[in-house]
Amino acid sequence: MAQTLAQKLLQAHTDETIKSDGQIVQCRVSVVLANDITGPLAIKSFRGMGAEKVFDRDRIVLVMDHFTPQKDIDSANQVLISRRFAEEQGLTHYYEGGEAGVEHTLLPEQGLVKPGDLVVGADSHTCTYGGIGAFATGMGSTDIAAAMALGETWLKVPPTIRVNIAGAMPADLRAKDLMLMLIGMIGVDGALYKALEFGGPVIDALSVEGRLTMANMAIEAGAKAGLFAVDAQTRAYCAEHGSPCPDAAIAADPGCAYERVVAIDVTGREPVVACPHLPGNVKPVSQVGSLPVQQVIIGSCTNGRISDMRDAAAVLRGRKVNRKVRCIVLPSTPTVWKQCLKEGLMEVFMDAGCIVGPCTCGPCLGGHMGILADGERAVATTNRNFKGRMGSLDSEVYLASPLVAAASAVAGEIAGPSAL
Amino acid sequence: MIYKGKVHKVGEHIDTDAIIPARFLVTSDPVKLGENCMAGIEPDWVRRVNKGDILVAGRNFGCGSSREHAPIAILGAGMPVVIGHSFARIFYRNSFNMGLPLMEVGDAVDKINDGDELEINAETGVIRDLTNGAEITCPPLPASMAAILASGGLVGYVGERLKQKNRGK
Incomplete structure (x- = not known):
């Protein structure tokens, strides 16, 4: 079966054979993420489940970035809960203070996610990592607690909307404009329960940072993931950030079935x-x-x-x-x-x-x-x-x-x- | 499970910042979160709610952030079930994980008016509007979601799995 990028990425993380969109599959996760707002709730659920150890201390990432530097006593206590958990579990990737940054900028920059990964995060903008060809999606704290304990999660294989962007890119247009244009076209629930897959000449020429910006806002159209194929630019970005990029091509198969194809021509467009x-x-x-x-x-x-x-x-x-x-x-x-x-x-x-x-x-x-x-x-x-x-x-x-x-x-x- | 209560209806694209604004996310206590449920629509919205009342929503309810505090706030405010045209996907997972059942009914949601009395049979998926006589049948839940609800939420469900795993060792 010719596979969409979403199907292909998920297939690499499940033992079940993906036959169609809508199928529910149990997947192994590569990275599990939480922050200072969602982490404490995940930790509470983790304990409530009777879990004692995270499935892999190298694959859990906690980033204190929302109410930091700690803005008041309550938010400081939230960070404290996360810090103690990180110490207790011996987590390799705990970020606070001068090491911390906004999580979805920090993880790709530090080489903590790589193309082909399956990333789940207790933050809706976890979908950002689709910009480097990872299947990444946001979930709630308790789903994240389960993934921390089990190293796996269930996912429904999403139907895909293919977005082709072409034309002569005006000098003052940016990735942000492209994404806002798309959301304006399809609406804030236009991709509800679906994956967005981006392509076309404008996307081929777009920097990896621009792709991360676009994937970041996939959730703003309701999407489960916003996905970009892995190309020479992705490989160069990964090399620069110390993240191992698999040699095999990661892209949709020609002739795969899309639920819908959306075309945007950027010629002559102004910023939005x-x-x-x-x-x-x-x-x-x-x-x-x-x-x-x-x-x-x-x-x-x-x-x-x-x-x-x-x-x-x-x-x-x-x-x-x-x-x-x-x-x-x-x-x-x-x-x-x-x-x-x-x-x-x-x-x-x-x-x-x-x-x-x-x-x-x-x-x-x-x-x-x-x-x-x-x-x-x-x-x-x-x-x-x-x-x-x-x-x-x-x-x-x-x-x-x-x-x-x-x-x-x-x-x-x-x-x-x-x-x- | 039978739910019976008065309808509080909200509009389309109600986001999680409306359900529980970020400034209240410094706790995970259901009672405290419930006190500020829908504070992003209007500050004292929740005062209209009596325990057991039913939230009814338009398209794409729960869009936005992944905060699990949103379904917790709804439960904390005393509303045990939400009927909606459609739900944002992270909110959908979170609600079942927290033991808050959602009923996705599409355009049929228009048959229900603010202030109506509803009777809901969660097993059969039948919603009866006692005020205007309308009856809506909600499609059955996927087996995976029903199993999570039966365990009272994902904490109980995974807890069972972990116990089995440990027994197997």
Whole structure:
């Protein structure tokens, strides 16, 4: 049977023969992930199950990244629970403090996931690793506890929507724009229970960091996974990050059965934003109108990588952030932070009047480090603009690429880079 | 299992930040989480709920984050079952894992109005709207989900498996 990328990746982790989509199969997991919010609940369930030892102490990754640096006593206690568990179990990969970064940026960067892996994480954006050809999906804490104890989980083989992206890529269009365009087309439940598989000339040319950005937001269309075939770029990325990349090709078979094929032509397209309060509420940036902005966030598991920092700096170099805007830059990992320093990007950010903060998920989910007041509006490179996500129930979040976010910070209103 | 209660109806694409905003995720206590259930829709939404009431939702209920605190908050608020047009997939798994049954009924959800009295037979999947007489039959659960529910959730289910595994050693 000609297999989709999803079928092929899952088949490598199960003893059952995958015959069709919708089949429920028991799969061995490569990596199990949790963070400071979902970890403590997973640990509670782990104990409740009567489990004593994790199935493999090298394959459990705990990253303290959401409410860190610990923002209050309760969140500090959540981290404490995770730290004690990591010590008790002798976990190899426990990240806290100066080693920690936003989990979905950190894992590929540190070579902790590799193409062909099956990754389950107690965080919905675990789907990010589809960008390097891993089958990765988010689950709840108790499913993760079961995977920690057993080293396996059940998965329903998802039908696949193939997304072909072609055309001449405009200079100010980014991976974020491509993904928002797709979600705008198919809707926030357009890929519910399904896998998205990306391809086409624009995807072939897209950097691995861009692919990680797109895969990250697969969940925003309801998808179980967002998958990219493994190519020369993936191999180069893995070599650079010390992650062993299998030699065998990992790609969909020609002639495999897709549930639906979606085509996007990027020729002549302009950057987009997702308007409140759903990621699928997408408009070209020039059609949003003149809307004042009080906060800009550049960072997160979607857009906190070095290429994102370079984009933001390219817009901010020699310019000033509007005095009515707080522009908060949060490089996602210590490695990204240090690279910004080396390249002089920190100086660009500081000269422009940005606030540069630590590696944290913080404001994306309204945790800390940049919360919106009643009636305030933000442009953010994050992934969700649900009502109240970043603070007050009366605030608004517009999602955009780092180019658009940085341009909006300068303009003081929602604007693309070409408007400056 | 028979559930009987008053309907609290919510709209489409209700996300987990609406069900339980992230600022309340510093605990996993069902009672505390239940006190802030739906605080992302309006701050005191939960005050309308009496124990045993039934949540009815539109398309794609539970979209967004993987927080298991969402089904825990619904259970903590006293609502033992959710009927929906459709559910986001992580929320779907989480709910059964936590012992919160979900009934996916598609467009038939439009037959149920806010404030109606419902009677639900979880075994047969029959939902009766006692206020307007409508009857909806929900397709049966996949065997794997039914097994998890029968153990009261995934903790009990995996606990049993681990015991068997240890006995086999």
